[in-house]
Amino acid sequence: MLLDPIQHAELVTGCRQSALINLWSTAGLAVAISEVTGPHLYDFGRLPVATVAITLYGVRRHVLIEEGRVRRDAPVHYGRFRIGQPGCNVVVDAVPEAAAGKLVLLYLGEALLNDAGAAQGATRRVELADLAWDTEDSFLASTANRLVEASDSRRPLSGLLAEQLAYTVGLHLTERYAASPPTRPRPEPCLDGRMRDRVIDLIQSDPSAPIRIPHLADVAGLSPSAFIRAFKRATGLTPHRFVIEQRLQAARRLLAESERPIADIALSSGFSSQSHFGAAFRAAVGVSPARYRRLRRG
Structure with a gap:
């Protein structure tokens, strides 16, 4: 084009x-x-x-x-x-x-x-x-x-969320509105235990690292669209939601165990800004990062 x-x-x-x-x-x-x-x-x-x-x-x-x-x-x-x-x-x-x-x-x-x-x-x-x-x-x-x-x-x-949305939209449109649907539907893509663990290890090794769907899919040996479906079936979460959960876990540990400023924790945990981190944290935990830190320390 x-x-x-x-x-x-x-x-x-x-x-x-x-x-x-x-x-x-x-x-x-x-x-x-x-x-x-x-x-x-x-x-x-x-x-x-x-x-x-x-x-x-x-x-x-x-x-x-x-x-x-x-x-x-x-x-x-x-x-x-x-x-x-x-x-x-x-x-x-x-x-x-x-x-x-x-x-x-x-x-x-x-x-x-x-x-x-x-x-x-x-x-x-x-x-x-x-x-x-x-x-x-x-x-x-x-x-x-x-x-x-x-x-x-x-x-x-985020790049990861945008990519996930792109492939999800593609899956939805081709599944519902393909001019010539496949005569023999392909079995649902599978992410076996070994491949699932490899992908999860990659994400958990550095939650702050930029993560992209094609890279994760390549590690799993699947196409991006097939990977999104297989990952959700294997973990119960979309790739983006799983990454956010891992980043929030890393942030909770740092809030409880370190004196690092919240803005620094936000960036080191992979969030684009302190405000983005605060909104995601409150939605998942129910309190602000600052209040969570105070509650954990009594």
Whole structure:
């Protein structure tokens, strides 16, 4: 793809885009979030890749034009989505019901879709079905809302969480909306005890080290998409949640046993900032790091 997905979204919407997730060169996913403030004409041109558009607002009138012909002229309900096909010339004329809303665009690379498809038994290139706003999908709607919340809070997602989201979205889309589902589903990927222990040892050896899904998957001998599923089946946690738990355990030990400043403990435990650490700690433990330290010391 010659055009960067974020640049493409800016050309389409006419406004600067959030770079909340841009894993185009690695995982094959980019996410653009636009503020919708009134009627707008979106000229997507020829879609460079499979593109999922999710409307987080009601649309009173939505005209979808493909290859110069009106395909659909009808309202769109909050949270509905569309899967645009690569190479299709798309123009959208939208009149929202509310004064403002959010449009979330997911750009999906071929490598991501094929990786996710292979984890489910596909043996050839994966293409998504051509859907236009008439399907409900609570996972896509909740994911879009979570991305908007993160964007509004100006707290970027960690690399590990962004990668996990990318592969999870790929798995969901290929599982539910593949144009040609595998005729013989592949058995669920398995992370045997030895491989599970190798991955866990790697994470526990240095909780503060930057951790990436492809690296963990390589250690386990699986593709990234297959690894995410296998890891959760083996441990009951997603890779991101497991890493956070390990970092919190390391932080609890340091709070109880050392005099190091809390800001230093936050960074050495792998958290991006003291505020990020404090929020994660309170959510898991129920008290602030400072109060936990005082309680442990009587």
